[in-house]
Amino acid sequence: MGRYNLLPVFFIISFLITENSLCAAWTQAKGEGQLILNVSGYKSNKYYDHDSQLQSSDIDFQKLEVNPFFEFGITDNLTVGLNQTLQYWNFDNPESSSINNIRQCDLSDSLNSGLIDSSNLNVFMTDAEIFARMQIYSNDNFVISLQPLVKSPCLLFVNGYMQIPGNDIDYEIRALAGWGFKWDPDIDIGFFKIPFSGQNHFINFETAYRKRSTRFADQLKFDATAGFRYQKDLLILAQMFSTFSAFDKNVEADSFNGVNTVTYEDDYYSVKAQISLVQQMTKNTSAQLGMFHEVAGENAGRGTGMILSLWYSF
Structure with a gap:
């Protein structure tokens, strides 16, 4: 994989890292909910090629993301929510032939209309996901839920121009399983209490299938989260997010200024690891850094990034 088709790789991964801080399989109690505001920064100048080998590039891709997440318990077993994503993308001196291979939000109309300056590309993007999480089984420690989701078409602001690039509505069905447990009893050594003892911990697994209405391949997702309370007000989160294209699917080459661009292979996968600390500040508010x-x-x-989140429960 050469430099000419590196930019769509960055656009793929920019959509993969918009994961919620913590949703998990549990539903909210009736009349209760939570609001999470995530702010993250991301930078990449490397990529995995078709053989999963790491390659370097002189193109720097940077992204700033603001992600408000809201969910509310309609009943004890049904939670509905909204996940809104606002992103700002920046490239350092991309080539015009590279830009035309951007496919994740389908910018071809903007490119062919001449609205984008190929010497520098700045995109502010927003899309929204609406979901409902339904608890189908639970006991004292274990819960299984299903979560259907609909993603709206993304709205783009490219070099000051607003674009709605196609009717790319996505549909997703997700299965979630969570197990909560407690390390009993409290273990004290003199005046010192052993960390994690006497605290509530959890493990959560999720798998999803996303049907994409555009020419892009559907997606399979596998996510896992382990949450361990170091002490009552400090939670350690270890997370893994993975996305795979469901099929080998090639997008036909487009024409840009009379020049045919390369065919973009939509066969990909990506695995991201995340570690963070969640500090409870008051009864209803917490802060996450990871x-x-x-x-x-x-x-x-x-690439690598950092995330800062504020949690508010009500």
């Missing part, structure tokens, strides 16, 4: 890194992939970017 970092993430893409640890494996194929036809996908490899």
